[in-house]
Amino acid sequence: MSSAHPNPNQAKAEALWRSPPNLKRAYADYSFGQLHYRYTNPAQPKGRPFMLFHQTGSSGRCYEYFTAEMGKDRMAIVVDTPACGASDPIDHAPTIYDFATAMEELIDSLKLKEVDVMGDHTGSRTAVELALRRPQQVRHVVMNAAPIYSKEELESRQNHDQKIHVPGKDGFHVHSRWDNSMRHLGDFSVTLGELEFIEGLRPGPFTYHGHNAAFSYPTKENLPKVDQPVLILHAKDDLWEPTARAEPLIRNGKMVHLPQFGREMLMVNYKEVADVVRPFLDAK
Numbered sequence: 001m002s003s004a005h006p007n008p009n010q011a012k013a014e015a016l017w018r019s020p021p022n023l024k025r026a027y028a029d030y031s032f033g034q035l036h037y038r039y040t041n042p043a044q045p046k047g048r049p050f051m052l053f054h055q056t057g058s059s060g061r062c063y064e065y066f067t068a069e070m071g072k073d074r075m076a077i078v079v080d081t082p083a084c085g086a087s088d089p090i091d092h093a094p095t096i097y098d099f100a101t102a103m104e105e106l107i108d109s110l111k112l113k114e115v116d117v118m119g120d121h122t123g124s125r126t127a128v129e130l131a132l133r134r135p136q137q138v139r140h141v142v143m144n145a146a147p148i149y150s151k152e153e154l155e156s157r158q159n160h161d162q163k164i165h166v167p168g169k170d171g172f173h174v175h176s177r178w179d180n181s182m183r184h185l186g187d188f189s190v191t192l193g194e195l196e197f198i199e200g201l202r203p204g205p206f207t208y209h210g211h212n213a214a215f216s217y218p219t220k221e222n223l224p225k226v227d228q229p230v231l232i233l234h235a236k237d238d239l240w241e242p243t244a245r246a247e248p249l250i251r252n253g254k255m256v257h258l259p260q261f262g263r264e265m266l267m268v269n270y271k272e273v274a275d276v277v278r279p280f281l282d283a284k
Contacts, residue, residue: 013191016267020068030105033088036080037106038064040071047074047282048139050116053103053123054078056210057177057200059085063120066270070278079106081123083206085199093209096122096217100129107137116281118142120266121239122214129217131226140281141226141253144233144266147242148220148249158215167205177201183238183263192267223249231256231280233273237263 024041027034038060050070054063060078067078082102083089090098103126107115116139119127124143131138149157167173181197182190203210223230223246230253234243240259247255256276261269 036086049075052078053119055121059199069274116140120144146246148245
């Protein structure tokens with residue numbers, strides 16, 4: 001009798017629940033408690049340290065395999081944003097500026113001289129802000145999605161998020177989170193959606209803060225100010241059209257169109273994405 005899993009995608013999805021062996025976990029103190037992060041530390045790194053900031057409603061756990069893949073030849077770090085994963089929350093409704101400050105504190109705590117940074121969705125704003133603050137220390141910026149919204153789109157998204165994140169005894173906010181986790185994940189939807197769902201619930205009452213921070217950050221105005229090389233990954237997800245508007249705003253860099261990949265790209269197609277990101281980081 002064959003021991004092979006009847007659904008190869010399901011078997012792969014289940015494997016992604018197990019942490020990669022080269023990935024470690026640690027905490028660092030910051031102004032509002034502790035930040036939790038996962039990292040690799042190869043014996044003979046070839047590239048500069050690489051930091052990844054995740055999207056709202058997630059945690060570093062969902063990015064373990066991409067981090068481990070990037071960390072084969074350099075120190076790679078994926079940080080749980082304040083209030084997400086196992087990181088302590090900030091004591092007020094945070095902004096992207098607060099998230100960037102927290103990441104600055106982590107960089108200083110780890111005594112990193114130079115870093116390359118990458119953000120996913122909300123994290124992409126943090127990466128931009130960090131690059132503007134530390135132009136000599138942050139050498140490259142990668143953004144997985146860089147949505148530029150119209151006023152009407154922004155208001156619609158803000159109103160939608162305010163409604164679905166209000167907790168109630170009927171569990172509507174939980175059902176909404178589940179529905180969101182099931183979207184855009186293809187054949188891997190249930191198993192990987194469960195992972196995203198669980199991590200998305202962990203911020204509890206702080207969940208909306210991440211979206212509010214992202215919507216309030218002036219990406220359209222700040223992206224053209226970044227002098228460092230910028231790479232925007234343009235996957236076919238729910239931000240496909242808004243992200244396309246960011247291409248003319250890149251001052252130094254490029255956008256790579258990846259219509260063959262969706263929102264699950266960093267979870268499922270982590271090797272292919274690493275093959276795009278690594279040469280960009282090592283070019284200069």
